[in-house]
């Protein structure tokens with residue numbers, strides 16, 4: 001028996017209400033499909049572009065051990081991008097089309113990767129703060145309503161936890177080192193702290209998608225809630241590490257049971273998301289060049305597939 005659009009919609013809403021999973025074969029509203037494609041594609045692009053800032057240091061790692069760890073981490077990020085593009089394809093998109101949208105600027109990627117990596121301490125700070133923020137944001141996405149995305153996120157979060165620990169361990173080692181190494185860590189933290197807070201997206205009052213995405217069970221928490229969670233988790237880690245987070249308003253608020261912290265520079269966030277960050281043009285040019293250089297691989301794979 002054919003179900004009417006109303007019945008399909010009721011079934012979808014009931015699945016969301018009982019915290020069930022929406023699967024690729026299921027009916028879903030157009031808006032839900034579009035939102036999922038937008039978020040998963042943006043996440044996939046972030047993983048792929050995110051390989052660049054750290055990849056910059058692979059050839060200059062200070063030891064074989066550090067090089068092996070960094071190589072593994074950057075390769076994991078490529079893997080995350082692949083699972084996520086595959087998850088987006090279950091919604092009827094095509095990876096080649098998504099890549100084109102990234103390169104021509106129609107789809108975004110995380111603002112954080114538009115900042116340069118200027119010292120080896122940045123590798124540790126990205127692991128600690130950037131992967132730390134990613135975990136905060138992504139652990140709840142393991143319960144996201146779209147099945148393929150939620151399942152991809154389980155594996156990604158396990159790997160991100162390893163990334164976060166390797167970053168923190170690198171920084172602990174540097175903080176036991178010379179004064180110059182300690183200063184390098186502090187300088188890096190000063191540059192990455194505020195951009196890490198921007199990863200959670202605009203304040204709730206200026207977030208056009210949060211309410212709808214929460215009603216659909218795509219997002220489980222608001223941007224500001226996750227940002228607060230991240231600050232609460234990170235401030236004691238900074239103390240243990242012996243670095244200062246560059247915010248003179250940061251302090252524990254006993255009454256709230258949370259840390260208070262200063263205002264993010266939202267004008268900077270808007271500029272970076274809009275394409276005017278320090279590395280936006282570089283990142284896209286590099287992605288374009290890698291895509292062009294890989295065309296022979298795609299052609300060979302397609303020719304092979306056509307033969308079999």
Ligand code: BYC
Pocket residue numbers: 038039042043044046047050051077108109110111112130131134137138198199200201202206207208209210213219223273
């Ligand atoms: N950067 O209504 P809102 C990682 C956009 S990397 C750029 O709050 P939403 C890793 C937003 O897309 C982390 N754009 O949106 C990899 C929206 O754009 P539209 C990647 C941003 O979607 C390698 C507009 O601003 N993680 O894991 O409800 C090494 C309004 O925002 C950003 C993910 O992508 C930003 N920071 O919430 C290490 C996680 N923030 O509508 C680590 C999955 C917002 O104009 N994504 N925008 O297209 C999410 O959880 C959500 O999409 C966001 C934004 C929290 C990011």
